[in-house]
Amino acid sequence: MFERCEYLTRIKGVQTRMAAHGLGALLLTQEADIRYLTGYLTRFWESPTRPWFLVLPAKGLPIAVIPSIGAALMAQTVVEDIRTWSAPNYSDDGVSLLTSTLRDVAGSDPIGTPFGIESHLRMPLGDWMRLSGDVTISTDHGVMRAARMVKSPAEVDAIRAACQIAGGAFALLPEIARARTPLSSVFRGFQMLCLEEGADWVPYLAGGAGADGYDDVISPASDAPLEVGDILMLDTGVIKDGYFSDFDRNFAVGKPSDAATRAYENLMIAMQAGEGALRAGNTASDVFYAMDKICTGGAGGQSAGRLGHGLGLQLTEGLSFTADDHTVLEEGMVITLEPGVSVSGGAGLIVHEDDYVVTATGWERLSPKPPEQMVRLDG
């Protein structure tokens, strides 16, 4: 958890945005939103059973309306008003407590909750209907999304630390992966390396391996062994102090083909093109077009749908590098550049990703500098 003043600043920042839309209260149900305003960090969200609610008034500290099992941990945060019930409760799982809290806080002013892209409703729809029958809740006008998009120095430090950990694990990969190692062993061993390097946990690992790239970047590992000539890609998100890294590395098993070598070189050119456009004042769309020109010759995108995105409390959050995202880049935004290129025009893709923070003068790479050529694994 950060210093208390970090959360007070965030709370104030969101309340300023709320005031611009006349919101009397904000209802939050998701882990990242609740943690953003309080620092409440637990892996217990893995259990879907209990809902958790945070109510942010127009002024003052947020109010937690949570299952009693979480009260001791919530009491360590900035939150002072913690209202609990013993969950699960089949007849009223916090709904009446939440209803009265929202009424207390908002009076007759509008209540907002995240409605837009990336937001989910982390409570049962049946309970939402019941709640909506008693209090009117509408969009938060994107105030949480906007507030979270620009990171504080403390947040940037945490993401940098996560990136260094993942970078350390990637540097050690040749020790555990070579021709004939099953992909599932590579995945398992890589996660152990991330922990050894200091990750608190490893929420995300995906990847692929194939002779001329891979057609799928979101699969879990099969038991198929690596083969000479394969390109192996691992894409990981590790957690340090509650913040994510999110970048990948490509490895050549033995000597890569000329086509794969050229594709990787092209990918590095696409990264440089993205970096060239990455500065405060440009839009996300500008960065997309700079990379897409190299990746597809300017076709306007690929099936993956974007060439990078924001990150922080979540593996992916905030802006997307697409043709249609006109978010203006600001100092403090943390993003990934994630272009992909096809290998010799075939179905096989290779994808590279690095993490950056937008600075006053341009950008700083938070992940380690990528190798100019693919690192070779023993054949």
Place this chain on the structure above:
Amino acid sequence: MFERCEYLTRIKGVQTRMAAHGLGALLLTQEADIRYLTGYLTRFWESPTRPWFLVLPAKGLPIAVIPSIGAALMAQTVVEDIRTWSAPNYSDDGVSLLTSTLRDVAGSDPIGTPFGIESHLRMPLGDWMRLSGDVTISTDHGVMRAARMVKSPAEVDAIRAACQIAGGAFALLPEIARARTPLSSVFRGFQMLCLEEGADWVPYLAGGAGADGYDDVISPASDAPLEVGDILMLDTGVIKDGYFSDFDRNFAVGKPSDAATRAYENLMIAMQAGEGALRAGNTASDVFYAMDKICTGGAGGQSAGRLGHGLGLQLTEGLSFTADDHTVLEEGMVITLEPGVSVSGGAGLIVHEDDYVVTATGWERLSPKPPEQMVRLDG
């Protein structure tokens, strides 16, 4: 992924339940529900950006309405009709494609989606409102919850495998944890042990350590060192082939106090009481009361809210061992017993958890037999 017939059986089972409620289609947005019917397994759900939809007709195979980035992986499942769009799309993130699919499939019949406890809406509320303006969607009458609650032999095997892995890691814990080891190192090292023992990944680890038990079972690790006299508890959920274990173990750092020893013995008596009531035909409530009699002398529960729960595709799912859960136990249900007792009546708690499947003749413990006394870590 299991054999094709496993998914066909599940699909048929859910459709039989749908027919009983006259549902023409089911809309699913959550990972576990979509995976239950298809076997679609990816850690990409960690990214909140893209919504994923599965539409189950009254007859025939489910239809996937998903971002194109997932098409290659979905094509490996039983699903044949895969409708994609390039996501994220800020003007229409799959909503019109989903609307037309639901209309095609359901005609004028009712459409259901999970509305009850543990279900969330994994799509933006704004898009849900838009969808609901075009097609009427109401409760699924709990058909997904009911179907998932009774496990197939293949599911029980997967959960048993996950439990054996976590059990192996617990057996090795004394090698990495002793007096003066920081709790954060214990957590990191334990996750490495889980991977070494064969876990695909480790989505959940929580725990606590304190002189007379702990007051919080959901915290992440601090850097505080273990001290002689502490009781250390680790509660983990590891994944093997997409299925969870969920159980804990308590360890004594050095020689435990008499009060802690007695509390642990009492906890084992509570487990035996739970096991004594755990059989097909009894209710969840029966099992709760059997344990609560030992834990609180019959006070009717503690602040944690329940004394165990179902598990499977999720860390916690299905029934809860509470006074109010009248679910009738059936052969094939996989559950945890998770009683807690206070140490000498103070604020400190110790909690024990094991995993079981209800069988034709009683139960089988899926986690290894717990030690009769707390395992000691070096002081």
